[in-house]
Amino acid sequence: MAFIQLVISGVLQGGLYALIALGLTLTLGVMRITDLSYGVYYTLGAYFSFFFIIKLGFNFVLAGILSVVLAFLIGLLVERLLLRRIISDELSVMILTFAFAYALEEIIVFVWGSPFRTLPPYAIGTLNIGGILLEKQRLVSFAVAVVLIVLVLLFLKKTRFGKALRMVSQQQHGAYLVGIDVQLIQRLTFAVGSFLAASAAVLLSPIYLVYPAMGWSPLLKAFGIVILGGMGSVKGTIIAAFALALIEVLSSYYINQSLSQVSFFVVLILVILIRPSGLFGNREGV
Amino acid sequence: MLEVKDLVVYYGKALALEKVSLLVKENEFVALVGPNGAGKTTLLNTISGLLTPAAGEILWNNSKINGIKPSEIVRLGISQCPEGRKLAPEMTVRENLEMGAFVRKDKKKIAEDLEKTFQLFPRLKERHLQLAGTLSGGERQMVAIARSLMSRPRLLMLDEPSLGLAPIIKEKIFEVIREINSTGTTVLLVEQDTQMAFQFADRAYVLETGNIVMHDKPEHLLGQSEFRKAYLGL
């Protein structure tokens, strides 16, 4: 019984990890940059929904939509105004995005202050199915996350833009030659990444805390998941997200509760040592 | 149709092309030969808009096209089949071909062209749902050529289409290129296998370390002893 309960918790958590990491894997593949500001869009999404719900009294759905749209627009602006100028210089991009993440964190402190905040849950209560407890809030978040992930996958598979995105990710040079506006695709992908990070935050902020430095932990998790799954592999990313969530939950119950973070690092370092291309990375060749 | 005038291109800080001029006329089959590192690929990439020239100009039907985005250049009717195929490995053959028609909007005509392409390369029809990364070298080259045709180019630039292929497949590829040329598409071919290229070309340019050193009809070039020595080893 305990095992089933833990697995269910791990799966619920994994869906949200997958959502967070999906945006990063798209950005990494398409832009070929190390975006260290990815966590900031997570933070922004949380603060926007905090602002709309608590300060302006909007309902959850409206606030959520507004937040992610805003994050999308900010992503567009950041790519155009900051990243585009230096995108070819890998080191400068890392420094810039790192600095930008810090700057935005401080701007948030400036605008909203630094105390811990939280949001009231969208759905209160717990379902009890044969002794297994399911928090409604987590179920709702998980469901929305899965819907978003499926939408993104369909979008990549079916639409013209989605195909162009995959092409840029897999073969940038070829994408230029078939007449894809690579810069435009990169800009939109960056914005889609911001959108996904923000939507994860909107779903999680009623469960977790909202505070200015909240974005670093998902950034690191997302990077770990992407490295684990193989850079640029969407399938690998999703599988790695669930695997990681399960490892965390199970190890914290069966081994030691303070180990969830340590086990994450250990897994990450082992993967880099043993299989640097990640579990599903097979991008070389062709 | 395409005219390149006094083109100067830097690759990073190194000078890659030093005053290159070249002319391709409507319906012509032009070959560009020369040793490794002479700047052939650089020239094609500059025409395709991937590199920005430091000086000189590129004219397409008498209007200047350097400085235009690569996607616009494809729209104008210049298509490049790059060296090393440059296919998307995790997309199917069909998807790769469809990406070739990215700049076109008319779905019906695209479907028609896809059928035509499959007639040209029956092998690809069999494998249209296979991932491009799992194909053999020759098949990949076919996909690459087919893809560059999907934009309905008026000028097709091919970069080393025979590289690394077995002789039989090589011949097959060249036959297809000739067929493409005969149905009204202008061809600019970059090739290391000079003999093969000269069987088909109307005119040829020789590029060495960033300079056009000779240009003439293939039969005239073959008549020159220094050329034969350098390129055919005879």
Next chain:
Amino acid sequence: MKEKKLNLIFILFWLIALLLVPPLFPRYLLHVFIIAHIYAAFALSWDLLAGYVGELSLGHSLFFGLGAYSIGYLSGKFGVDPWLSIGISCIVTVVWGLLIGLPCLRLRGPYLAIVTLAFQMLFFLLANSLYNLTGGEEGIRNIERVFNSTESYYYLSVFLVIIAFIICYLLVSSKYGLIFRTIRENPEAAEAAGVNIVNYKMLGYMVSALIAGLAGSYQALYLKIATPDTLSMALTFSAITIVAIGGKGTLVGAVLGSYVTTFIFDRFAFLKDYKMLMYSIVLVLCVLFFRNGLAGAVKRVLLWRKMGVDNMPGGGKA
């Protein structure tokens, strides 16, 4: 040629200026100078890696902290002679550099950046949680006092930062520096020329770890305590800011940047919460518009006549 002379003149003037500080400035400013020198050495180590070897270390405070905790352990817990402790803590950080560098430097892209960040966060976590081992938030105390006067600590800091500068300078101006540059600009060409990229990167990484560890152990020696702050991300961030302001890949920039930030930000205490905001905005602006930093600007002024050289055609990247 000219640049080499400039660097020598810089060291000379710097040394003379530093010797004039104690008699001319009030005691408190000596302390600020000491802090500036610690940051300068730390920033030098970061610049060596980012500006020359071309690898970004986002968790560089890991080595600073390892240096600090090592001396804390040796001198504070086991009573080893503090001078010997400094030496041993440098070796400890180099070994850690080796352990982390070996798997990561083989890989391209953001691996090193992410893994160093992961290690740093892990160690920060452990330093806070393994109370019995690390003293938690209280850190490791009782590091032996080596001098009684601030002046002596000041002269030691001058000595250390100049040594750090000279080590970095010798490394990058030797043939290794040339190889570093080739690896950074054109790794394929370097590999084709038979250069073992991993070995050279490893060398740069270990020297960088050594200097960061030195800076960390000196800070612990001076403050007589090693706390988890020495492992914090904010510390790495200040090194990056210092180098970005001073100029990446110049070494001199790390020193200039450290003086400027330490003195200016120290003075702007009234900014309170806005200090970090200002820090990060200055950093963003520097990356975008001031890529050569202070050192670049100074060099431009000193080499005014030769300015045209950088603007050759084809340098279209700028």
Next chain:
Amino acid sequence: MVKRNKLFAVAMVLFLLVGTLGCSSQSQSGSGDSKDNPKQPYKIGLLIPMSGDAGDHGQIMIDGAKIAQEEINAAGGILGRQVELIPFDSAANTEKGVTGAKKLIEQDKVDALVGTYRTGVALAVMDVAADAKIPFLISMAASDEIRNKIGKDNSYYKYVFKVAPDVADYTANLLPFLTDITKAKTYYYAAENTAWAKQLGSVMKKQAEAAGIKLVGEAYVDTSATEFTATIMDIKKANPDVVVCGIITAPGVPFAKQYYDAKVPVPMVVTSGVLTIPNTIKNMGAQSDYISFGLFNIDKPITDLTVPFWEKFQEKYGYRGTGFNEVKTYDSIRILAEAINKAGSFDKDALAKTLETEQFKGLAGTYKFDETDHQAKWGEGYVNGVLAEWKDGKAQVIWPENVRDSALIRAPWWK
């Protein structure tokens, strides 16, 4: 493009140069000696975090300190000298703390230091203050190590006093919840994996065992943990009478939310931290109900200073204090003023003597420092805490009985 960059470069260099030079020249014109001159204000340096990860604690400390300053100055100052506060942002960082202490002492020439939030900073600053022979009242940093250090070398740390409670005082604050309120026989300790929480856990265990209460299980979670299914399952399995929660940073909120949703059938009491901050609780909605917590002060007549202080605080700043930071900073400054007034001179040795022997009134009760380790004493008649419970976003005081709002409000699902 090139031209603009050059202009920017020159502007930047000029800005930085002027900044550096301008500021260092200002530093040399530092104020003269102010000692014992009745016209000069009595300067108190405040070492508090205003940036960094503990940044949000700084402002509230200043807010508390300012009320103390106003009250003292309105009553005629310290032996006729007005109090001046000079804050310095220590960013909860050891190096910044030492830099701040040196600047305040050597450049601003303060007469006394108050502050530090982190123990590490306090331990490093103690030495600076002791070297300079400047009185230093530690207001918030709690670890036992501080008083151990003072106790070991009492003559060196003659002027360092610890207003902040000890670890044992934090747990003593929670203990009545187990003994008086719930009459528990067993308890479970859930905490985060930090030194502070571990110290708290071991002291709690000793105090609880002395009161005949058994520890039936404990869990230490990561400071970045977000998923507590495992912890809550373990609690249910251990089946204690009370859960004592030592999660004081970010994970506290998701833990409390999951604890509420899982309807764990036993009450929970938490020590000061994220779950005792009114702002956090405000947005938690119903999920904050039935959490009990310990704190040092609240707007009840605990001493005659308390109610006026909280009224002033609310009126002046428009928000509720946390019952920790502002209280201890306010008390420290008042103690300093009262001690000098009692000693009748600014002589530091007289001040130290007075601090060691006399008693002082503060918000949290009566302060009496231990003669050897200079720790403020805790318990009845000295400084004491209160226990409260969140219900509908409001803190209901449940202990001690003379000031309580109500008895423990029970959740319907408790056993």
